[in-house]
Amino acid sequence: MKNTIKIKSLVLAAFIVFACSDDILDQQNNNATSTANFGTSVEQVKSAINGAFHPVTGTFFWGRIVHTGALLRSDEFNVFPFGSNTAMSTFLGNPGDRWATEPWQELYKSIARCNNIITNVTEEGIPDTNTRESLVGQAYFLRAFDYWYLVNLYGNVPLITGLPDLDNLLVQQANADAVWAQIIADLEMAENMLPDSWSGEDLGRPTSGAATALKGKSYLYMKQYSNAITALNSLVGRYSLLPAAQYGENFSTTNENNSESVFELQFLGQESFVWGTDIPGSGTMGNFHIDYAPPTKSPDKSHVVNPWLKDLFEANGDVIRRNETLAYDYVGATGYGGIDFSTDMAGDIDVANDAGVEPIFSKKYSGMDLGTRAEVDFLGTNVGNNWRVIRYSDVLLMLAEALNEDNRTSEAIQFIDMVRDRAALSLIANTNPSISQADMRQAIIEERAMELAGEGHRFFDLVRWDLADDYMGATSLHGDHPKSLSGGVYQAGKHELVWIPNSEIDANPNLNQNPGYNQ
Template sequence: MKIISNISKCIIVIGCFLIWSCEDFVEVETPDYFLTTQNVYNNDESADRALRGMLNQLFNISFANGSYQSVSFLGGLSADNYDLYSNSQELISFYYNNIPVNNNNNLSLWSGAYNAIYQSNALLEGVRDNSDLSTALVNKIEGVSRFVRAFTYFHLLNLYDEVPLILTTDYQSNALASETDRQEIYNQIILDLETASELLSDSYADNDRTVPNTYACYALLARVHLFLENYQAAEDYSSLVIQASDQYTLLSDFDMVFLADSEEAIWQISPIGWGTSFTHTRDGNALIKTPTVSTPLALSRNFLESYDPTDLRLENWVDYIIQNEDTLFYPYKYKIQYENSGEITEYSMVMRFAEQYLIRAEARTMLSKFAQAIEDINTIRERSGISPISNTEDSHNQDLILQLVINERRKELFSEWGHRWFDLVRFEMLEELSEKNNSEFSTPRSLLFPIPDSERERNPNLNQNPGY
């Protein structure tokens, strides 16, 4: 566990060159407090603080912070796991899959992602050909920065499709960058992750899972190759993570899964980015309902009915509150809605071990390794206290097993990083989306978020997605 008094680790970025006050990407002036790389990268101590600052700052940028403008929240709202209880047009448009090009939440999501990419690029430039730093630290900074950049581009691609591929901090050329071919971006993602996997450690220092390691790279490579339908590579990489039993385990106590330094965590983000103000996650703050706080989302009846009544996930990760005689169910993976003092006990979960079994199950299904796919599905089901799938003649039906994987992904990964939205899009599950209370759903427009209009006004080389 990390104590809030250790806040100095996150302050470095605020006074350093990594952040500018506005998250806008396309038109960026040189920050007034930009420091030269010589100031930051002339010794190991300051360079390591800059890296830690970047990781902590992920908790504050909209793209990654778990709040109303994040991938987790807006991706979940766009899918079919939630009902919306809000009059905010900014949120209603995501729920109805009819996002206007001037939606401010969409702009914050986009610009927050490019903020993370800028920070990664700045760190990479700072350590390039740097003889003042130790080789071990240079490797660590390059590996983590490449990982964060790859992670961010993966989400941009699957939210917006083709986007500008920015690999430098040259704001003048970046401001007029046009979108890059989808495969070229995926190639860069894979290159970054393969390079990072060789630079980073296999383990976590002091079990601190906020710093990505080699297995985090493997886990994201497994996901990337799954989305690219490179099923053998997806199986191979997920197997590398699953075999790391000294690092990861599926926890039988569901209350422990989302704690700081959880043994199920592959990568987490610490709320230390709040500064000295609070010690809770934004995920918990945005999703948990209390008698005095009515958050805008509740779990949909369709989602709740997807569970077996004896499923331990339903018992442990879903709670309810009665408001105005209505029973509203909400995600309860995070147990703390608000806390302004004391030790940080929950971290924001970004990637976790259970997903790797589901990635491998899907890859094995598509490789016609049906018995092995069923074993992976059953690993998740048995942890959840529900009956395993029998290896019968029917269970050798590829379409049937694939649907079982999709269903388990929905129940296991709900409220986390837009997983359900990405599954609906990549499998073109239009019927599920049309069954939502959203008569405005249409395709292809609704399967991509729009490029923010204000960004296109600044950069005439950005094309809009179809239908907008």
């Protein structure tokens, strides 16, 4: 799929008129794609699906911008100020800043393309049921994925599930409950339509299991624990954790789309980077490594990792995951290309020390595994590193959480222990078999922090657990404030969501700004 999404893009044709004859001007091009004949060719629909993924994996969403703005908001990252680039991730942004605009626009662009596929691909156009459903099911999954991020980033958003209505362009915002209901409905359609697996050039496309996992995650966020348990439990045994020695392969270009990967976004390494949207061939350009590289390697100066995460790994004796997640001065630590940490990261260590923070840096998705500093370039190029959006370990921890919140704590133990066992940690079944619900809740919070650090889950977790203010507010339970480099402070009642872009409100007076952003 990494190659096919790049190659098969929808392109608008330009027509050159060579004569003014009425006969020529009245000619109909029967080979062109139009509303009338869209959905009558499998290859055509595959290209349309790739076109629907394009805004999601392009630069202005997962390829870069959502990391720079939204995902770096968590308490894992102490972000160095870098002008407007870091305004959102440090809680200093406002509706005039760009970092909420592009994700909004790209997600709705993807939704519009999904709506076209869902509406126009019919039995008449593609008679074979399995083929048709494997195509349309991807559109249902992707539309749910798009709305999942819209509702978690922006809250109440326009809910559009059909083709554009020229008489109703100024749409109203739907409340979050309605958006969640649509997400569930779309994922149930995707579950029933998509295959259990793909092969060949289609490897990496969304599967029935991916739809089930996102549905279970959605139910967990909605606090519908019984429904979450049903969905997530159905995935147990359908995937497997990589061995401990291969844990780092979950974040590298090695062994992509592996047995632990439930859903990952596909990216290609290319030596010429194009900054733009809907440019043919640019839809798989991931440049997010800029946001996870250490300060002297990142053009945007990046961040340091806050010491609470290092302390958590060390308190648990978690060497396996720490070594693939963080780079600091532990025994055997390395930087780019396997070079000794203190040698390769000397400049970064100086930057951190000069700023008065501990020199702790991200390894996941930083490109350290791809070569030496000289070999790994982030300017004018990009690296082909798939992003694992949902891993099986995440499924197991979400299942444990749902069981615990459903007052089935003893049943939750086996699933958190499956994750701990891979990390060579003591098992709760052996050390605390009668663990209380409250203690299990804390154990899951800590386990998610260690297992999923730097993968884009932490901020959303803190918000849904109602802990964001405790850890990132004016007074942080961490002690040192996790955004001390910028001075930004999380405000409850405001920063759970990002702002609705001013440009969208100007264009549509029916849109209301999120709380706290009108001042």
